[in-house]
Protein backbone atom coordinates (compact mmCIF):
# COMPACT_ATOMS: atom_id res chain seq x y z
CA UNK A 1 0.00 0.00 0.00
CA UNK A 2 1.26 3.45 -0.99
CA UNK A 3 1.73 5.88 1.88
CA UNK A 4 3.72 8.63 0.27
CA UNK A 5 2.00 11.90 -0.59
CA UNK A 6 3.14 14.41 -3.23
CA UNK A 7 5.58 16.53 -1.21
CA UNK A 8 8.09 18.14 -3.52
CA UNK A 9 8.85 19.26 -7.05
CA UNK A 10 10.79 16.00 -7.48
CA UNK A 11 7.57 14.10 -6.69
CA UNK A 12 5.69 16.19 -9.28
CA UNK A 13 8.38 15.41 -11.87
CA UNK A 14 8.13 11.68 -11.12
CA UNK A 15 4.35 11.85 -11.55
CA UNK A 16 4.65 13.76 -14.84
CA UNK A 17 7.29 11.43 -16.29
CA UNK A 18 5.04 8.43 -15.59
CA UNK A 19 1.95 10.23 -16.89
CA UNK A 20 3.51 11.40 -20.18
CA UNK A 21 5.08 7.96 -20.62
CA UNK A 22 1.51 6.65 -20.85
CA UNK A 23 -0.09 9.64 -22.60
CA UNK A 24 2.38 9.64 -25.51
CA UNK A 25 1.59 6.05 -26.48
CA UNK A 26 -2.11 6.15 -25.61
CA UNK A 27 -4.44 5.07 -28.45
CA UNK A 28 -7.03 7.79 -27.63
CA UNK A 29 -4.92 10.90 -26.90
CA UNK A 30 -1.35 9.96 -27.91
CA UNK A 31 -1.56 11.62 -31.32
CA UNK A 32 -1.97 15.09 -29.79
CA UNK A 33 1.51 14.73 -28.27
CA UNK A 34 3.15 12.94 -31.19
CA UNK A 35 1.48 14.49 -34.27
CA UNK A 36 -0.61 17.59 -33.46
CA UNK A 37 1.98 19.31 -31.22
CA UNK A 38 5.03 17.03 -31.12
CA UNK A 39 6.04 17.19 -27.50
CA UNK A 40 9.56 17.94 -26.42
CA UNK A 41 9.41 16.18 -23.06
CA UNK A 42 12.61 17.81 -21.80
CA UNK A 43 11.29 21.34 -22.20
CA UNK A 44 7.65 20.46 -21.47
CA UNK A 45 8.01 18.77 -18.07
CA UNK A 46 9.55 21.81 -16.30
CA UNK A 47 6.66 24.03 -17.51
CA UNK A 48 4.02 21.53 -16.42
CA UNK A 49 5.86 20.98 -13.13
CA UNK A 50 5.62 24.77 -12.55
CA UNK A 51 1.88 24.52 -13.25
CA UNK A 52 1.40 21.75 -10.66
CA UNK A 53 3.68 23.41 -8.08
CA UNK A 54 1.46 26.48 -8.36
CA UNK A 55 -1.68 24.40 -7.86
CA UNK A 56 -0.46 22.04 -5.13
CA UNK A 57 1.95 24.21 -3.16
CA UNK A 58 0.72 27.74 -3.92
CA UNK A 59 4.09 28.64 -5.42
CA UNK A 60 3.71 31.30 -8.12
CA UNK A 61 5.91 29.39 -10.56
CA UNK A 62 3.69 29.03 -13.62
CA UNK A 63 3.57 32.12 -15.82
CA UNK A 64 1.75 30.68 -18.81
CA UNK A 65 -1.87 30.48 -19.89
CA UNK A 66 -2.82 26.82 -20.11
CA UNK A 67 -6.33 27.54 -21.37
CA UNK A 68 -5.00 29.57 -24.27
CA UNK A 69 -2.52 26.80 -25.17
CA UNK A 70 -5.32 24.23 -25.28
CA UNK A 71 -7.63 26.52 -27.29
CA UNK A 72 -4.81 26.71 -29.85
CA UNK A 73 -4.38 22.91 -29.87
CA UNK A 74 -8.16 22.57 -30.33
CA UNK A 75 -7.95 24.77 -33.41
CA UNK A 76 -5.24 22.55 -34.89
CA UNK A 77 -7.09 19.31 -34.17
CA UNK A 78 -10.45 19.31 -32.42
CA UNK A 79 -10.72 17.94 -28.90
CA UNK A 80 -13.66 15.69 -28.13
CA UNK A 81 -15.26 14.71 -24.82
CA UNK A 82 -13.56 11.31 -24.83
CA UNK A 83 -10.13 12.90 -25.08
CA UNK A 84 -10.63 14.72 -21.77
CA UNK A 85 -12.17 11.62 -20.18
CA UNK A 86 -9.11 9.60 -21.17
CA UNK A 87 -6.65 12.33 -20.05
CA UNK A 88 -8.27 12.40 -16.60
CA UNK A 89 -8.32 8.59 -16.33
CA UNK A 90 -4.62 8.40 -17.15
CA UNK A 91 -3.67 11.25 -14.84
CA UNK A 92 -5.70 10.02 -11.88
CA UNK A 93 -4.55 6.43 -12.46
CA UNK A 94 -0.93 7.58 -12.42
CA UNK A 95 -1.46 9.54 -9.18
CA UNK A 96 -3.03 6.44 -7.58
CA UNK A 97 -0.12 4.23 -8.62
CA UNK A 98 2.45 6.50 -6.99
CA UNK A 99 0.95 8.63 -4.22
CA UNK A 100 -1.69 8.78 -1.49
CA UNK A 101 -2.72 11.63 0.79
CA UNK A 102 -4.23 15.11 0.78
CA UNK A 103 -2.03 16.50 -2.03
CA UNK A 104 -2.65 13.41 -4.16
CA UNK A 105 -6.40 13.95 -3.67
CA UNK A 106 -6.07 17.64 -4.50
CA UNK A 107 -4.11 16.83 -7.69
CA UNK A 108 -6.84 14.42 -8.84
CA UNK A 109 -9.63 16.89 -8.05
CA UNK A 110 -7.92 19.80 -9.80
CA UNK A 111 -7.06 17.64 -12.83
CA UNK A 112 -10.74 16.80 -13.15
CA UNK A 113 -12.07 20.32 -12.61
CA UNK A 114 -9.56 21.91 -15.01
CA UNK A 115 -10.23 19.21 -17.63
CA UNK A 116 -13.97 19.93 -17.30
CA UNK A 117 -13.39 23.63 -17.76
CA UNK A 118 -11.13 23.05 -20.79
CA UNK A 119 -13.67 20.64 -22.28
CA UNK A 120 -16.52 23.12 -21.93
CA UNK A 121 -14.44 25.98 -23.33
CA UNK A 122 -13.21 23.95 -26.32
CA UNK A 123 -15.49 21.03 -27.26
CA UNK A 124 -18.61 22.92 -26.18
CA UNK A 125 -17.72 26.06 -27.90
CA UNK A 126 -16.83 29.08 -25.80
CA UNK A 127 -13.72 29.83 -27.83
CA UNK A 128 -13.93 33.59 -27.82
CA UNK A 129 -13.48 34.43 -24.15
CA UNK A 130 -10.34 34.88 -22.17
CA UNK A 131 -10.10 31.83 -19.96
CA UNK A 132 -6.97 32.10 -17.89
CA UNK A 133 -7.29 29.38 -15.25
CA UNK A 134 -4.34 29.98 -12.96
Ligand code: HEM
Nearest residue numbers: 029032033037048051064065066069083084087111114115
Ligand atom coordinates in the same frame (compact mmCIF):
# COMPACT_ATOMS: atom_id res chain seq x y z
C1 HEM B 1 -7.61 16.18 -24.03
C2 HEM B 1 -6.74 16.37 -23.01
C3 HEM B 1 -5.40 17.05 -23.21
C4 HEM B 1 -4.51 16.94 -24.25
C5 HEM B 1 -4.61 16.05 -25.48
C6 HEM B 1 -3.41 17.84 -23.95
C7 HEM B 1 -2.32 18.05 -24.77
C8 HEM B 1 -1.37 19.02 -24.59
C9 HEM B 1 -0.38 19.42 -25.56
C10 HEM B 1 -0.22 18.78 -26.95
C11 HEM B 1 0.32 20.44 -25.03
C12 HEM B 1 1.36 21.29 -25.75
C13 HEM B 1 2.73 20.93 -25.44
C14 HEM B 1 3.72 21.93 -26.04
O1 HEM B 1 3.32 23.01 -26.50
O2 HEM B 1 4.88 21.59 -26.03
C15 HEM B 1 -0.19 20.69 -23.69
C16 HEM B 1 0.28 21.62 -22.81
C17 HEM B 1 -0.10 21.71 -21.49
N1 HEM B 1 -1.09 20.98 -20.88
FE1 HEM B 1 -2.37 19.74 -21.81
N2 HEM B 1 -3.64 18.47 -22.75
C18 HEM B 1 -4.84 18.01 -22.25
C19 HEM B 1 -5.42 18.37 -21.05
C20 HEM B 1 -4.78 19.05 -20.06
C21 HEM B 1 -5.31 19.27 -18.73
C22 HEM B 1 -6.68 18.78 -18.24
C23 HEM B 1 -4.35 19.98 -18.04
C24 HEM B 1 -4.36 20.48 -16.62
C25 HEM B 1 -5.03 19.92 -15.63
C26 HEM B 1 -3.23 20.21 -18.95
C27 HEM B 1 -2.09 20.90 -18.64
C28 HEM B 1 -1.18 21.37 -19.56
C29 HEM B 1 -0.19 22.40 -19.30
C30 HEM B 1 0.06 23.11 -17.97
C31 HEM B 1 0.49 22.62 -20.51
C32 HEM B 1 1.62 23.61 -20.76
C33 HEM B 1 1.04 24.93 -21.17
C34 HEM B 1 2.13 25.97 -21.41
O3 HEM B 1 2.97 25.74 -22.30
O4 HEM B 1 2.11 26.99 -20.71
N3 HEM B 1 -3.53 19.63 -20.15
N4 HEM B 1 -1.23 19.81 -23.46
